[in-house]
Amino acid sequence: MDSVKNARARTVPLVDELVPIVDRWAAGKAPDDWLFAAPEGGPLRESNWKRSVQWTKAVAAIGLPSLRVHDLRHTAASIWLAQSADPTVVQRVLGHATASITMDLYGHLLDANLWNAARKIGGITGASSAHGAVPQRAVVDDQSPDLD
Numbered sequence: 001m002d003s004v005k006n007a008r009a010r011t012v013p014l015v016d017e018l019v020p021i022v023d024r025w026a027a028g029k030a031p032d033d034w035l036f037a038a039p040e041g042g043p044l045r046e047s048n049w050k051r052s053v054q055w056t057k058a059v060a061a062i063g064l065p066s067l068r069v070h071d072l073r074h075t076a077a078s079i080w081l082a083q084s085a086d087p088t089v090v091q092r093v094l095g096h097a098t099a100s101i102t103m104d105l106y107g108h109l110l111d112a113n114l115w116n117a118a119r120k121i122g123g124i125t126g127a128s129s130a131h132g133a134v135p136q137r138a139v140v141d142d143q144s145p146d147l148d
Contacts, residue, residue, distance in 0.1 A: 010092060010093060010095055011093070012093055013093070022035070036049055036052070046069060049069075050069065055069070073094070076093075077090055077093075077094055077102070077105075077106050078106060078109055080093075081106050081107075081109045081110060082109050082110075087099045087102055087103055090102055090106075
């Protein structure tokens, strides 16, 4: 089974703040042109892109000289899932074959969402502690594998 992106096309959402930047880069290009094209046409290789955007200088400036371009993909997936994005949508954006692959890689990030959901349910049922706070209680399942 193929677990990663292949050559399949997919849509990747942009945060609003990036749209004007991408619009500037796309100015004068046809809709099917590459945003970053190689000198001879086609997709730009990562090494050439990193040189053109001064990657080494940029990551040094933010204090993360070992940051890889691929780390940005992991960061995006982590943020989307932490903000309760539908795992099947994240799966499609990442190009994973199944949502279970996405969840195997990033599912641990959903633990905080479980506590938030419990607080919301408590809030709609009227349940609360004597002081108005909903205590966090964990149920330990000794049959669960250790995921550290």
